[in-house]
Amino acid sequence: MAHRYEEQGQLQLLDREEDDEDDCFESIDKLILQGINAGDVKKLQDAGIYTCNGLMMHTKKSLTGIKGLSEAKVDKICEAAEKLVNVGYVTGSDLLLRRKAIVRITTGSQALDELLGGGIETLSITEAFGEFRRSGKTQLAHTLCVSTQLPVSMHGGNGKVAYIDTEGTFRPDRIVPIAERFGMDAGAVLDNIIYARAYTYEHQYNLLLGLAAKMSEEPFRLLIVDSVIALFRVDFSGRGELAERQQKLAQMLSRLIKIAEEFNVAVYITNQVIADPGGGMFISDPKKPAGGHVLAHAATIRLMLRKGKGEQRVCKIFDAPNLPEAEAISFKSVFI
Numbered sequence: 226m227a228h229r230y231e232e233q234g235q236l237q238l239l240d241r242e243e244d245d246e247d248d249c250f251e252s253i254d255k256l257i258l259q260g261i262n263a264g265d266v267k268k269l270q271d272a273g274i275y276t277c278n279g280l281m282m283h284t285k286k287s288l289t290g291i292k293g294l295s296e297a298k299v300d301k302i303c304e305a306a307e308k309l310v311n312v313g314y315v316t317g318s319d320l321l322l323r324r325k326a327i328v329r330i331t332t333g334s335q336a337l338d339e340l341l342g343g344g345i346e347t348l349s350i351t352e353a354f355g356e357f358r359r360s361g362k363t364q365l366a367h368t369l370c371v372s373t374q375l376p377v378s379m380h381g382g383n384g385k386v387a388y389i390d391t392e393g394t395f396r397p398d399r400i401v402p403i404a405e406r407f408g409m410d411a412g413a414v415l416d417n418i419i420y421a422r423a424y425t426y427e428h429q430y431n432l433l434l435g436l437a438a439k440m441s442e443e444p445f446r447l448l449i450v451d452s453v454i455a456l457f458r459v460d461f462s463g464r465g466e467l468a469e470r471q472q473k474l475a476q477m478l479s480r481l482i483k484i485a486e487e488f489n490v491a492v493y494i495t496n497q498v499i500a501d502p503g504g505g506m507f508i509s510d511p512k513k514p515a516g517g518h519v520l521a522h523a524a525t526i527r528l529m530l531r532k533g534k535g536e537q538r539v540c541k542i543f544d545a546p547n548l549p550e551a552e553a554i555s556f557k558s559v560f561i
Contacts, residue, residue, distance in 0.1 A: 249488065249489040250276040250277070250279070250441070250487055250488065251278060251310055252275070252277070252441065253266055253269055253270060253274060253276055253277060253280065253441075254266060255277065255309055256277065256302065256305050256306065256309075259305035259308060259309070260305065261301065261302055261305050264293075265293070265294065265298060268291055268292070268293050268294060269294075269302070270438070271291075272291045273434040273435065273437050273438070274437065275437045275438055275440075275441035276437070276487060277306040277309045278310055278486075278487045279437060279483065279487045280302070280303070281303070281306055281307070281312050282483045285299050285300070285303065288302070288303075324348075326347075326348075326489055327347050327348055327489075328346075328382050328446060328491070329341075329342070329347075330345045330346075330347075330369060330373050330380070330382045330446070330447065330491055331343075331344045331372045331379075331381065332344055332345065332365060332368060332369065332372065333368040333369075333371075333372055333403075333407075334555040336554060336555050337540055337553050337555050338380070339553065340540060340542065340553035341548065342547070342548060343380070344372075344380060345447075345491045345493055346491060346525070347446065347491045348485055348489055348491075349485060349491070349492070349525035350478075350485060350492045350494060350523060350524045350525050350526075351491065351494070351525065351526045351528065352496055352514070352520070352524035352526070352527045353365060353493070353494075353496070353528045353530055353540075354495070354497065354498055354514040354528070354530070354543075355529060355530035356512070356532075357497070359532045360531055361532070361540075361555075362451075362495040363394050363451055363495060364538075365493075366388075366395075366449050366451050366495065367396070367399050367400060368403055369386070369449065369493055370388065370400060370414070370418050370449070371400060371403045371409065371414055372407065373385075373446050373447040373491075374409065374414055375409075382446030382491065383444070384444045384445050384446025384447065384490075385417045385418070385443055385444060385446065385447075386417065386445070386446070386447045386449065387418075387421075387439070387440075387445055387448045388418055388419070388421070388451070389421050389423055389429060389449065389450045390420065391422075391423045391450070391451065391452055391455045391456050392451060392452055392455050393422065395420060395451070397418075397420075400415055400418070419439065423456060424456070425456055426457050426461075426477070428456075429450075429456055430473075430476070430480065433480050433481065433484065434480070437484075440484070440490070441488075445488060445490055446489075446490055447491050448481070448484060448485075448490050448491070448492045448493070449492075449493050449494070450494045450495070451494070451495045452495045452496060452497055453477075453478075453494040453495065453516070454474070454496055454497055454515045454516050454520065457473065458497070461473075471517060474519050474520065475519045475523070478519065478520065479523070494524070496514050496515055497514075498513065498514055498515060499512065499513060499514075500512060501513045514527070514543075524544070525546065526545040526546075527544040527545070528540055528541070528542065528543060529541045537555070539552060539553070540552065540553045541553075
């Protein structure tokens, strides 16, 4: 995907030539050259596995669950995939080189970008949680839908966006003024966003499985799930179903992590908050993110968003492996 200037001075998205950049994954079709039957490769694709990298992220137990694949076939397929993908140890120097492939996507706010060390990172999950009313987490999601399509030289991701909406809060008309702010053609920007409305946690998970086919063929750089926890809180009720809910949530979060690492995309998820009875009367804001320890361990960077004075929005680093605890103040107009 490239960019050029229109006569009106707007940026226009164009299709990227295949040779413009190296793929960060090995296509599952390459197994055929390793002696794997084309019919067996088709069965893997039908199961939502389109890359050798993604194949190695599955257990042999799950692979033998695919109709038509025996244990002997699975062993042979995995051996062939290991010849194409290195799943063993690497040196720290090699890992440092790999991390140079990370793209940081601007949030549209200079203060927030500085807080995040440049923007939202690929290869990781960024979680934003806050109250349902005007905290800015969904506004930020809309801005990222546009900024992701900017070229890397303009602190964008030079890629498309996938948006899974569980609360019905996505508004395409809000994309238009944001695109105009960045000097981009709104129609082209909207065409590069694929959207799906999820109604159950199972539907939400199946939508993630279906993304592999699209991401293996087109240059995606961002996946948004807004909100990640909403349907789980609806479809599971009471303490009796809590263990099952957390297990299903963990499986979905594991899939998000694998998508981020398989296709070098940034995953931005929004989360709800719950009251913290143990917060005490001396805590000014006794709320904590929903999802418990399962969600806490899955997210790479956790951001707490809240409304400030007037049109201000305050973002605080709640947890991150490489960022200090700090706050940034942005104005609502920055997110449009």
